[in-house]
Each structure stands twice: as C-alpha cells, then as structure tokens.
Amino acid sequence: MTTRFPDGDAESVSAWSTKPVRKMEGRVECPADAVEADSVNMERCISCGRCAPQFEPAGDVRIALLSESNRTFRQSFHIYLIDTGSCGACNTEVHALSNPVYDFNRLGIFFTSTPRHADALIVVGVLAERMHDVLIAAYDAMPEPKLVIAAGTCAISGGIIGRPVTGAVRVDVLVPGCPPSPFTILDALIKARGGR
Numbered sequence: 631m632t633t634r635f636p637d638g639d640a641e642s643v644s645a646w647s648t649k650p651v652r653k654m655e656g657r658v659e660c661p662a663d664a665v666e667a668d669s670v671n672m673e674r675c676i677s678c679g680r681c682a683p684q685f686e687p688a689g690d691v692r693i694a695l696l697s698e699s700n701r702t703f704r705q706s707f708h709i710y711l712i713d714t715g716s717c718g719a720c721n722t723e724v725h726a727l728s729n730p731v732y733d734f735n736r737l738g739i740f741f742t743s744t745p746r747h748a749d750a751l752i753v754v755g756v757l758a759e760r761m762h763d764v765l766i767a768a769y770d771a772m773p774e775p776k777l778v779i780a781a782g783t784c785a786i787s788g789g790i791i792g793r794p795v796t797g798a799v800r801v802d803v804l805v806p807g808c809p810p811s812p813f814t815i816l817d818a819l820i821k822a823r824g825g826r
C-alpha cells in the first residue's frame with residue numbers, strides 16, 4: 631500500500647503537489663496579492679479559487695531552504711508539529727506522513743510528542759497572539775542542533791488574516807502551498823536533514 635518515493639525533486643514532479651503554481655491569463659482580483667507576472671506565488675496563495683478559470687497547472691512548487699542542510703541529521707530525524715493558528719488542513723497533510731500511504735518512518739523520520747526530543751519543529755498556521763509564547767517555549771526547549779520548518783501559506787506569509795511565524799523564530803525551511811501536499815512536506819523534511 632505504501633507509495634514509492636518519487637525520483638527527483640518536488641520542484642520537478644508536478645504530481646507531488648496538490649496546489650501547483652499556475653500560469654494566469656487576464657486580470658485576477660487576488661485577495662492574497664499572490665498573482666505574479668505569469669505564475670502564482672505559492673507562499674501567499676490561499677487557494678480561494680477566484681482565479682480558477684485561468685488555472686493551468688505548471689508543477690512549480692519551490693521549497694526554500696534558508697540555511698545549509700545539516701548532515702548532522704542524516705540518521706533518524708524527529709519532528710514536533712505545532713499549530714499556531716491553522717484551519718486544520720496543513721495539520722492533516724503533515725499527519726498523513728505517518729499513514730501507510732506515505733509511511734515516513736521507512737525513511738527514518740518520526741513524530742515526537744515533545745519538543746525536547748525534536749530535531750525539527752514544523753509550524754503550521756498563522757501566528758496567533760496567544761501562541762507566540764508557546765512557540766518560543768517549544769523552540770527554546772529543543773536541543774541543538776535544531777531546525778524550524780514553516781509549512782503552508784499561513785506560516786510563511788500570514789495569509790490574508792494574520793502574522794507569519796517567520797518573525798518570531800529563525801525559520802530554516804519554507805514549504806509553500808495551502809495546504810502543501812504530504813509529498814512536498816516529505817521532500818522538505820528530507821532536504822532539511824541533509825538528504826536521504
């Protein structure tokens with residue numbers, strides 16, 4: 631039942647993403663200011679669908695590594711998920727990684743129930759005011775070396791309603807999409823830890 635891990639990068643495999651970048655024709659009133667010259671900025675797009683008639687999948691979702699991938703993490707890699715104000719969809723896609731279809735345990739990646747055992751923090755959702763100190767506390771509780779992965783438009787840019795998490799903690803990896811697909815998140819995790 632487990633899917634084969636695809637060859638190549640997420641950037642080059644359009645099927646990895648549920649929300650690939652699209653080329654647009656004509657003027658679109660985008661509430662997230664995500665429409666660019668000939669594509670959509672997937673770090674801002676909230677998947678509202680207003681530009682749906684002009685959608686044209688182009689398979690160009692770019693994971694951004696903001697720091698050097700760390701070879702320290704080449705063996706088992708433990709992640710702690712924190713929701714600072716999501717709609718729930720990004721959480722669902724992250725949790726899907728542990729199901730029999732994606733099965734990230736086969737790649738040596740595991741959820742941990744405490745930030746004290748985490749190599750990486752995955753943050754989803756806008757940064758709600760009351761979650762600010764919770765996020766900082768989780769980050770401070772993690773042992774060094776540690777990574778922070780912002781998954782989804784809300785965490786990266788704040789969407790249209792909130793603040794991003796990028797201003798509160800040092801973020802190492804951006805995973806675009808609203809929500810990002812499990813394979814895109816998995817690709818980001820593998821790149822973040824320094825490869826397979």
Ligand code: SF4
Pocket residue numbers: 658659660661662663664665670674675676677678679680681682
């Ligand atoms: S789907 Fe994305 S790009 Fe299109 S209008 Fe909505 S926010 Fe803008």
Ligand code: SF4
Pocket residue numbers: 676715716717718719720754755756781782783784785789807808809810
């Ligand atoms: S990025 Fe999209 S799917 Fe993820 S929490 Fe925000 S609104 Fe929900």
